[in-house]
Amino acid sequence: MRTSTRRPGRLVALTAVAALTAGLLAACSSDPGSDGAGGGNGKVTLNVGTFGVFGFKQAGLYAAYEKSHPNIRIKENVIERNDVYYPKLLTQLQSGAGVNDVTAIEVSNITEVVQTQAAKFEDLGKAAGVDKSQYLDWKWNQATTADGKTVALGTDIGPTALCYRKDLFKKAGLPTDRDELAKAWAGDWNKYVAMGDRYMKRAPKGSKFVDSASSVYNAVFAGARERYYDKAGKGGKEIYETSAGRKAAWDTAMKVAQSTMSAKLKQFDPTWDQGFANARFATVACPAWMAGYIQEKAGASGKGEWDVTRAPTDGNWGGSFVGVPSAGRHKKEATDLAVWLTRPEQLAKVFAKQASFPSTPSVYGSLKPSPTTTAYFSDAPLTKIFGDTARNIPSAVYGVKDAQIGQSITDIGVLQVEQQGKSPAEGWKAAEKEIKDVLGQ
Template sequence: MRSNFRRSRRLVTYAAVTALATSLLAACSSDDEGGSAGSDGKITLNVGTFGVLGLKQAGLYDEYEKSHPNITIKENVIERNDAYYPKLLTQLQSGAGVNDVAAIEVSNITEVVKTQGAKFEDLGKAEGVEKSTYLDWKWKQATTEDGKTIGLGVDIGPTALCYRKDLFEKAGLPTDREELAKEWAGDWDKYVALGEKYMKKAPKDTKFVDSASSVYNAVFAGAKERYYDKSGKEIYEDSQGRKDAWDAAMKVAQGDMSAKLKQFDPTWDQGFANAKFATVACPAWMAGYIQEKTGPEGKGQWDMAKAPTDGNWGGSFLGVPSAGKHKKEATELAVWLTQPEQLAKVFAKQASFPSTPSAYDSLKPSAATKAYFSDAPITEIFAGIAKNTPSAVYGIKDAQIGQSITDIGVLQVEQQGKSPEEGWEAAQKEIKDVLGQ
């Protein structure tokens, strides 16, 4: 979720760094805060996450600690998944320094299931877990071929578009969410055309969209064909979904409508805070990110509308590494955090959409979140998108391929002025390196 991992081309350097990190983790493991119970019998459970999952923000840790006085929960957050994920792999390989509960992003789940499944507890057998509680496709994503379920679903990413009404109004564009949704319905070219119109009267120092990568991810979110087919074969070169997303991103990258920011970098966060762009692709989990990064001054300035096409971008799972010191307590926590009533509280706080369908009928965003997004019908928007999103096939290097395309190919066109052909060539070269070809 909320950005992906890209392997370095310098495999020797990567191996050396990994070895060093492993030795350091091993050396420090005896000092790990969650390593053992204290003399008073209290236990610290470390929860490793990336970005803003919303578990802490919704008060779930505080609630759990009150009902479990012997437990203290410490959340260890790494902002970008492309920094979080390689660290997770290093911890799993060494068995040292692992968090008691570890978040896993959906684009990494296939690789974790196929290559790291033995290093996780089987949560499908945990007390209180019912398979029917979770979306069937979400459950399958985290289940090995021999039936071991290594992660419980937290959220999914039905993707809308969030926009700043104040900037739209100053640019002379309509601000009504339904009118906008109708204007670009079914056609991302219409969204791009609106961006061109925005730029004619754009408020000073603002752009229509944060980045071309944002558009790539939003279009790709609705793709029926992704980077792999059902047999596990890479099809990224010929995938129609990839081609459509690339073409839309190139129109933005070569136009004058993008702020040219790299998503999840500090400059991107500053762009939110300083109102530097008017629209951003908005999967459900992004709503909380926008609130946190824009701050109080953004209340009532942001709104939300359906995107041209329905799709799912991102989502996460919670797993329990077998190398953890408190597997029983960690499993109980992971199960509790992913129950419908808890995930409904996360939605109420920041609109992250649960992977537990039984919660959908009762979902209500908090008054603060609803007010932040101009009283948009958040539940109805995301629920409608979730119901119409095509099922997707994820491959073992799905995250790395996607990151190569956005952070190499798209960025070279957008920030360095390369041609789309040069950008795609650079992305392909990186992908082949990632795949070891």
Template structure:
């Protein structure tokens, strides 16, 4: 009798253990499938035979905001779309790149940021569908296509937005400082060279309204200037040339002029203090890629209305932008390609611009671009669309490299910051950045 109780108790224990273990493992399996919640429904026919597409993005792409998903689902009643958004790019990309290589957990469409596109082209090309064969490439700006194309001509992504450059400035502060306030005259004053822009800054500081500076940070000048250089950190064969690059040197020099003078508010972009400074008019200019427009309008608020204006930047430059690609591991490639094509077509890009001010990479959209009336009014009726379109068409072809992003971070967050905020000399700053980049490149 006794033994049999013991035996059954043991059985019981093992049963409990087994249940617990399988339960835990099942829990884990569930987790990994989280990113594609609709796959099950789509395959099993539970969703009424609909194809469930997922699209993985970062930040704010504006597709949902512009109602494009709803519109597409109305046009194609057999398709349902879910967007998986990861807010931060530096979280989104490592996650995406590991999933691409594992061949599981990827969305049917994955967004690729411009800073990562070279890495994707050089290391993940076989994980993406060649979209170049599916579309009329002439829809896009040439340099935009080139960035997503491998050496043997495979295009892994379609261009979404770009970041053509302008300068946003506070007319009221310029006037108080006794400077020119007309956007065309200002643009003419600094045309051709960012060091001329810095010279305007020196004039500004002579009679600067108290408590204000000319620019938000030295690194924003650096990024803007580098965005217009034909030579960046890598040559077109993918070799690092950051230490000899003319573009880097010129941008660095302009940034150093800013960092060693008192014209910088010494803020880090997109952080709370920077937001507050925007709201309180603490700096008079900011390098202004198209996507910055909405940001300024939001953060500078009602008080900034009509005080901001937009002028052409010293050089045509690009800062930011993205692509969308279709991973080969996706379950519904055909449908995903159709959706990607539709989302990046000129008409849809124009709709996103109207809602979100993300600037189209398809020139066909430029003629009909309509910024929101409130935005135009906010920026003193500046011809925003024309200024950005003019910049977009003259941006030079730029080559990006595998470690473009960490090299940029090393220069901005180590080199420039040390000079701007810690009082180091430009030579010390450059040496620090150099050590950092060598560490990045494993040299």
């Protein structure tokens, strides 16, 4: 659920290709005999665009909706990485062609969408059946314009814990009890790094302590009050150079990047997925939404080996929304579906399947993960861990280019130090160049 940036020249080329592809797709879907046009078999096909595993399908929500709405067929279009998905979404919105009827938006992109793309979305705040009071205030406000238009409804938030492999910890001679580990590094990410040093002294063959330094950067930054902008809105000024939150996350990530404890994988790439399956790393920063991802990618061999514990500091990494583009062909049906998918009872079902934590606090007291997920993570009290973290998430400011700045730091700066052996100063210089490129400075 992360995003990345591309240099302007390359982005122009990709945008042109994407626009052509979108146009061709739109031409195909306009065939009067196609299912997508509502012709042929008499059904309306609603295309739902997502990045990664959202859980709607896995929790049976699509099937349930189709059963109660026999004229509707739902097709989910998944792009694994948001850094591919989001630029494509912007291209579709710009051209008005090829848009999904319901489209997902990641939290680090929502400010840009609200401030630059709001006119291209339906106002879901006025949709039938929507109750603003059911959502977290800060989540609702993130998707609402200054004049009150709500462009998307919240699905999940990302209270962040740490997932770890008990079997690898045991072989390395480390504690395996989740409460003992949480206490050992409580309040201090340096203690987590020190645990990594201990792990590497007796690391099981072929394994590392953590998947990547970028993972550590994101987890530390998730708890930052000061991020990349000094305030929200178009007048917000970028402060990534001096931000205390960014500096703390960068310094911790550099300790990991320059050590032997990282598997040096790029998150959400195929090699990272394989790392889960092959037990290549013992810990990973674990927002609630990642529980389902781990369960899917690690597979049956990871059942009962993975566990979950509190991170050194509480924070929010990720979370998403769904909106209805105004260029869609079935806005009324799409709006009804978006509202239904984000009702508290539906989001509770997604949590029950894969532990994605809802944006609707009314269900927090009754949330129960599925027995399958609980068993997979060694009977960890997922609701309590993520719920306690959610209640302590600090208020933070998200800016227009928040996602692009963050991905420039992790996918350019951190990776150059971790994978290419460059110094932290060189890595930061490369990240800054990419950021300035993105910001047009």
